[in-house]
Amino acid sequence: MSGQGMNLTLRVWRQAGSEDKGEFRFYQLNNVSEHMSFLEMLDVLNERLIKLGEEPVAFDHDCREGICGMCSLMINGQAHGPDNETTTCQLHMRRFRDGDTITIEPWRAKAFPIIRDLVVDRTSFDRVISAGGYVSVNAGNAPDANCLPVPKQDQEKAMDAAACIGCGACVAACKNASAMLFTSAKVSQMAVLPQGKPERARRVLNMVAQMDEEGFGSCTNTSECEAACPAGISVDNIARLNREYLKAVVFSDEGV
């Protein structure tokens, strides 16, 4: 497409508040440039709605660079839309065709209640981290950084897992709304690094317990989470979590 932009039909979930019943509404948006990002396309829609006196569509976003994990959206049933390893804010309209109808919905999961329109509450993720996703070290206590050599391949593995942006796409993509990929990424990062070893048993036990308490579903290994993940987090991390969990149950004094 060049010159003339695309004409699109948007089918957008609107819901005034957490207690309200939501519904899809249709909007026609014409002359959309292929160079726009998906969120810029929604900006254009919102500017138009304001002109027409309809409240703009609420959606979370901040960095618009694919790193803060604030943006979300199910786009035509896919978390963050059709591109691999791409957040909604990094998705561009050149991915769509003139005449397309695009369905836009919020993440749907019991542990992510809807706040308004496309915005959900993901504070359950924070609570999972606060259950154990850290190394217990106070500021001021650390020895010289090079006292603790870390093999390059371990550091790379830790970094692969640590790249998780906490957006929740894994939960949204999973038919059980499981948070295993999210939780396992943090467990893995700490499990492969020497810094994380002393607390590894209690970490995995506590984080998994919190995950269950938040109402996330269980993992049935469908790998939909990996396919949806914009940060390329691998399901290998889930296997590592399971090993960590088993070891903790069988060998540690932490108990379950």
Added chain:
Amino acid sequence: MFKVADSPLDGRVPDGAIADKWDNRKNELKLVSPNNKRKYEVIVVGTGLAGASAAASLAEMGYNVKAFCFQDSPRRAHSIAAQGGINAAKNYPNDGDSIWRLFYDTVKGGDYRARESNVYRLASVSGNIIDQCVAQGVPFAREYGGTLANRTFGGAQVSRTFYARGQTGQQLLLGAYSSLMRQVGAGKVTLMPRREMMDLIVDEGVTRGIVCRNLKTGEMEAHTGHAVVLATGGYGNVFYLSTNAKGCNVTAAWRCHRRGAYFANPCYTQIHPTCIPVSGDYQSKLTLMSESLRNDGRVWVPKSADDNRAPNEIPEDDRDYYLERRYPAFGNMVPRDVASRAAKERCDAGFGVGDTKQAVYLDFKHAIERDGEDVIRSKYGNLFHMYQKITAENPYQVPMRIYPAVHYTMGGLWVDYNLESSVPGLFVLGEANFSDHGANRLGASALMQGLADGYFVLPYTVGDHIGKHGSSLKPLGNDHPVVQEALESATSRVNSILAVNGTKSPDSIHRQLGQIMWDKCGMARTAAGLKQAAEEIRGLRDVFWNEVKVLGSGDSFNQNLEHAGRLADFLEFAELFATDAWHREESCGGHFREEHQTEDNEARRDDDNFCYAAAWEFQGVGEQPVLHKEPMEFNEVALSTRSYK
């Protein structure tokens, strides 16, 4: 346009030799005993590197902390987006680095407009930051032997930058966030996400708390405590288009300014040389391509202005590697202000490339030939991926097109050596304060500053305030007159915005403000242009208050209302920005006044008349502010003309 205060402003720098000042100060500071700490409450606004590290450290020490941010989780603060790295004077590569050299580079990089003593302290705690982060499990890049790896950043001739792929900010923030969440789990920190700070509560000249709007419910809440720590980031979005996240704002800082906190050097803005150029009028933000790319990328434009060949068809002889030509000693690694101006100079002279001619090339051809594509991918893969997503061009095959964009703000609330503002009990950290980077920040030093402030400076200095005042400051109830007044003023401001009911969206007015700022307060400024900018900003403020249209109500989740509120503050702040830029009749760092340049277009400082931090005191919207001057004294690093040749 302004009045000048009679006496100079005192930064309360401790006595002694530069290397002893921080120890001397620590010895003077009052301590709060471990048992007493739990009786005190500290409010931390902002959960970026500065705020999260401060909140975690304060809680570890025993204080009760409430931590606020406007995002849904503290982990999403804008620090997460930092790409390139963090400096520290570890001298691991054994290439001659030292605390003194990092200090010197930072003072010089800041074009001699930073407070020497603060910069020295920053350099001296830099090593502890790396230790702390590694202990938390931050996966910094490593060599095969398992030791930490370094890269080079602009304005330095040593390798002192630590990094985690192109996601250093993410990893550092997740480290600080994990410490914060540990304290949340321990019950020492109460998280307050989706809250926007709307006002500062001050009683008898001392900070007592904040008013914030619960963004989920619209409710106005008052939170009081024994000290307030502000770590709310920078105000680059006054330009509308910048590399900052969309929510970055001046609101929290500006509200404190209106309650008496001086605002220092608002005109010092960093325009980053390597960003993806603007592509259309729907553009909502600009994307940075990290400075680290200049380690391997070479910047060039065609030698002939009307060369329309594709970049790969332009032979070496017809290319002008203008940074290497003009600055042989630093080449592509000159500081950002210098690189940005040089790009603008080439584009203004007609040598720009691409459709808009507002771009230059950043070329990796030689690095790929030398090291292979895999090595380049392992260093910068995520940046190349991002570039390709946005532009649909493959930077492994064709050079990137880049152009300068607003990136960082060196100005901020004025603080003394203890990071305490002019309102006692209000401390300001990170990008929100003004103290360490002078008129230009060197790459990889904002992350360093945020964490230095939060882990290693504030936890000591806040105790001094609490030690002195804590026992006499009883918590204020919601019925206290100053709390009532602050709550009412925040509520009535929201109501007045909703009541305008005009025809213009906040976004459209914000874009207009951005255009004024970019054209007249951007990379090249003149007295006449700045005066005109101030007038246009006043006009636009009237447009806002007469014509803005915000739908919905104040007592629900309303993003348009949030944006309008932030814009209203930008519209007040922008005038101070223009006034500050107009008053500073010199060029220094990121502040370039066309009237003040050398024959070869370098910035010309005026140390006789402007070697001070300009700290502005609020007198009312549209009223003439009062200028307080804090003299900048250079006892260690002799004032000289910066040269990167």
